[in-house]
Amino acid sequence: MLDSTTVRRGALALAGVSGALGVVQLRAQRKLLERQRALRTERTADDVFDSDSIADLPPAAERYLRHAIAPGTPLARRIELTMDGQLRLGGRWLPFTADETLAARRGFIWRPTVRFGFGLRFSGADFHIDGTGGQRFALASLVPIVRSSGPVINRSSAGRFLAESVWLPTSFLPAMGAEWEGVGDRRARVVLPDVEESLTVTVDEAGAVESVETLRLDGDTGEMRPFGASIERERTVDGLTIPSRLEVGWGFGTDAYEPFFRAELRDAFFH
Template sequence: MFRTRLGARHVGVALVGIGGVLGAVRFRSRRGVRKCRRSLRAERAGDESFDPGSVSALPAPARRYLEHAIDPGRPLARRVELTMAGEFRFGDRWCPFEAEETLAARRGFLWEPTVRLGPGLWFSGVDFYVDGEGGQRFFLDGLLPVVRAGGPAVDRSSAGRFLAESVWLPTSLLPAMGAEWETVDDDRARVSLPGVDEPLTLTVGGDGALRSVKTMRLDGGTGERRPFGAVVESERTVDGVTVPWEVEVGWETEAGEFEPFFRAELREAAFG
């Protein structure tokens, strides 16, 4: 009996110790997240406002898109704060999530989701790309570290995500923000952003509404560059800026089929 009680006591002490270590890891991670969030949220619109004449020389699809997405005279937002909800695919299962995101022009993004895996089981954390550095930090039930990723491959993959999500901040795709455009055809134009290796191809309707985006992105699962993109299901205008409101995001298979792994609908968008 004495041995049993002693063993249980030691196990309890060990678990408390492990909990303390995990708590310290979580604290350091959250402190870094707060620092990144403050840095991105420091980006604010200046005195410049959108002049449709500033995009008159761009390819026709780019001009239609930007004139549709940004109201004339609207201050050039440098940041957007998003809240969203949707589903994330794990194998054959779609799991619900809610998330907040900060995205800043020429800087990057910080995405903070909570994903429900089942009754009483969830994970949360952060996926980020800030000033050329990407990474993921995720915790099961808010405590147990399950993902801690970084390095050059993650940087490249995260840059691809940042590129695709820049359509949530259309002002970041203006020449005034360093964006460079080229024609693909009557319905598509390609844009390159400073510091991002790959360009993004936008498909635009005759009315200027964004239909889809596509780029080449490093797949963290396979280590290969693969076509990656999103289909825009609906859009909404908020404070003079029109953005995708419902999206389906995924990879393109070798057979050329779109395979979604992420569906989201925005709840709020606030520009700064």
């Protein structure tokens, strides 16, 4: 049987470990907030959308941008999102809530809280900002479980940023440095500044996005793999029409398709 002294020492030791972990996580949270604040310096430009500025683009690109951006809409440089969804880990789909900041030509930071039963959860962030990517996640906001960075993560997170830029259609304008190439009547390929890969956008006859796809570096295998999203629903906010429900997966467009992310937007604010 444990005596009172042993119990007291054990409790003090546990409190010390918890305190140390808390300090580590507090520092990590501060760094994430600093990164988010860096993106939030991006503000709407003085210019507004002029449909004549895209008249020379490939048909699918022109149709998409005319559908996604109403004439006279201010050229937003940032979007703030909140979302609900499911994330597949192993064979389980786990519910999450998240917020995200995405800025044209800069990057994104996605901050989810994922629940996996018995009152347990993990939270943190996945980000790509000014060429640097990373992942920081902790169990119960205390115990670090994922901390990833380096050249592989930088390139992989750039692929995610490229695909998620569909939430900020102004970032696909030539005025923002985007370069388009036609791939048929319903498809066009776009390259964004400082992102190595291209994004193929598929639209319907009205210009609504049906899917986006790219080649993205898989951080687990080190291989370039097809990666993309199917757009199931859209929403118009302040003159900008964006996906509001989507499914994302590796092996997109192939027999090896593996969906791992489903989300629906709650709120979207442009800046």
